[in-house]
Amino acid sequence: MKSSTYERARTPAEAAAAVGRQQGAKFLAGGTNLLDLMKLEIETPTHLVDIQDLGLDRIEKTKEGGLRIGAFVSNTALSADARVRRDYAVLTRAIQAGASGQLRNKATTAGNLLQRTRCPYFYDPNMPCNKRKPGSGCAAIGGYSRQLAVVGSSDKCIATYPGDMAQAMRVLDATVETVKADGATRAIPIADFHRLPGDQPEKDNVLEAGELITAVTLPKPIGGKHFYQKVRDRASYAFALVSVAAVIQRDGSGRVSFGGVAHKPWRVAEADAALSLGAKAAAERAFAGATPTEDNRYKITLAERALASVIDQAKA
């Protein structure tokens, strides 16, 4: 771990300015991912700006009838919130399917959106990895790729976004609110927040240098039955091979986002539109143009079957 300086900012704008001011500075929230990566020197921030004192730890109603979730709200608090459990159950289910109780106590809403890939080649500094070291190549392509992306990948990177929470936020059409280093604010639809790897796999998302997530807002509740089906080799404490976040209405229409398959939560409008036609029709549309490896081709079948399970449960 490289030495870095540390400060605790007092306001979001001050935090953003502090990170924007210094090359290599980063925000520190729960630290459940960043600190691990710093120990391996995969992340080497020169300066850490701690956001725990910014008052971003509240969940509030919005005037549109939705919820604004502060960036520093813990996974535990968010998943336990009575309004979330009642109106956005897919979010509670997704969060509780992830990590462990201890980690969820520390992990934050903003931090979870920024969780980096769990590709094993990203984690081994001896291996080429375009995400870790741009231009060095991708060891995962042609290597051990059972858990990696099947769709939306590039010839530079087949990493996945590993989180659960964001899959639920994707089907809920959440918005990520930020403040930039110059104090300007913006609202980024979750659909546009994470990137595909393309030629720049080192960029996980569209945030600019010094841009701080202040909140995630959820629109007013959309009703329906809420599901998060996470498929994995062991029963707990594992990243998804495939996950399905879905909200399904009484008439069979709905929304679906697939996790564990791409560099971002994978929601395709045509798949949503085909949901009432069944899992096969929806999955075909969601994975049109998929480019799996021999190791991870099974994920396409798995996604379809996991979706079938959700649809059957919705009918039950």
Add this chain to the structure above:
Amino acid sequence: MEFTAPAETNLFDNAKVVGKSTLRIDGPLKTTGRAPYAYERHDVAPDAAYGYLVGSAVAKGRLTALDTRDAANAPGVIGIVSTLDHSAPLPTGTGNNTALFGGAEIRHYHQAIACVVAETFEQARAAAALIRPSYARVEGKFDLAAAAPSAPMAKDGSGKPDNKKLGDFDAAFASAPVKIDQRYTTPDESHAMMEPFATTAAWEGDKLTLWTANQMIAWCKSSMATILSIPKENVRAVAPYIGGGFGGKLFVRADAVVAALAARKLKRPVKVAMQRPLMVNNATHRQGTIQRIRIGAGRDGRITALAHENWSSNINGQDGENGTAQTASMYAGPNRLQANYTAQLDLPEGNAMRAPGEAVGHLALEVAIDELAEAVGMDPVELRILNEPATVPGTPEKKFSDRNLVRCLREGAARFGWDKRQAKPGTVRDGRWLVGMGVAAGYRGSPTMKSAARATLENGRVVIETDMTDIGTGSYTIIAQTAAETMGVPLAQVDVRLGDSDDPVSAGSGGQWGAASSTAGTYAVCLALRRAVGQKLGFDGDAATFTDGRVVADNRSWRLADAGNLSVTDEMNFGRFKRDFDIGTYAGHFAEVGVDRYTGEIRIRRMLAVCDAGRILNPLSARSQVIGAMVMAAGSALMEELAVDKRFGFFVNHDLAGYEVPVHADIPHQECVFLDTLDPVISPLKAKGVGELGICGPGSAVANAVYNATGIRIRDYPITLDKHLDRLPQVA
């Protein structure tokens, strides 16, 4: 003391302490954090500096240069040891299949090339990242399947080709009405013990002390002397508490070597704990296997021909993972063939892991038996019982010492509700789950090794000292129970001190020989102490009665404390008569699983082991051993796999996020039952080990249960959902 004939009735047959469920006597120290482990010996090495290992970034080639200038100048750095400090690899210690340090040659990924020593752990780690190695990389061989066809035949324990034939297998198989011919594969596996390799090393003059995580203290002492080219008497190895080993800690590893070298060079105690990512590629693993099993049988299910061939690998082309290890002792059948081949691969060193050979041999053999049962239309419990041998099938000149496998299977079937199993696979549904049951038999040999101890009478307390280790197994407690029983004192009046090479040499912990051997050694030395007490007080110690802290002899009675302070050393030697016997432990393993009919996810519902291992010294800790091994077996069946990158030549998933072992949620219900048996051939205590028995069979029971649930047979472990997903029934 010599154990020269099967035990007769003795004091253990009326035991008051041995055989009773007893809480670990070291438990309070562990649960309150006062049991010192190798890396936290602040008590004896308070000024230890921190060493951080650097592993090779390439799998094969040469280290052409090691630029340490920036690292040396980094904050807090005291010094650096480099593999290039040595012109050639240092000698290997007992059991090592390749050198641990020294020289420029790189033989495997994450081979230790340097260790940076600093005032704090964080400084050492930061400086280690500043080391700049240069390599000349060469191509290596990393693919077992590619290397297997030309792999040479392995040597057996006596150096002969590992190829055993009995009768005429080829003819019998060719003419058998029912034939099974299948190939099974098991992957490379990691011990993944909680405590990594760790050593604190300190020199006083030319004397080295190592506080280290090691299962075999005497091997550690002699190995370190060999590796460092110093006299054995100048090495002391100490390991009172060990955070799991599973065979990985049988032999010294790079942490011990490098800590000793660094402490000598820097004239200061140095401690090194292997960082988790190095625990896979720097340390040892269980090698993957390819196994072919052919069984010929009559339509009645009686086996006439049985062949088990095994291919594995190692870095030196020797000491492979021998899946055939149990086959000679399991099923009858007059015509037999067993062969074992070991390829040379440039993957990291393979070495012993819990039940080496048998653990993965069962994963193949016990599934083949299930396949045979189906082929002849017999219940797999009954098929096993039908083929129960009268003499040892592969070595007919030997007798079984005490074998109750049939009872294990019958009792297990009754307890598990086996009669409710549907023979036709894929027919039981419970909501979204396809449900199946499976059975497997288990066999693990029960060796014993010479074991010594010192017994001291000190103000009426009995102190047992030996270099025996407790790797979490409960050695402290069973040794204390044995001493309490033999000396006729309450358990609380016994102190046990373990893991110090200054104390008499024990059997150590490995191969499930520790419990039987070290308690026999304890018994031997306690008998010697009884004689010494008799001599002091003037009676024949062998004829006296030791009970309730008193001694009764010649119609007189003394307090044990009246003998004053005495100390004796003795050992148990096991006689040649044992060679006439196959001394084994046995189990019937049962499992029920659910397979999610949508996703193919496999979840265990319940597991049962009925075990036959002679007298159970401490049912509480023995149960812990068995259920722990069942968890490990479940992992090997369903998830554990070191993924080989055949281009770069390393195990990719080298941390506990990537190498999945079962979590609590994977193991909802386990039951372990011990039969009330005694084996007089093993030792005076008639007690055998169980630590490895528990991993021999449960994985196969799980595999057979998965088949029973789905009707899809997967012969490549681990059985993960991707391997049967496209053959599961259609959904939606």
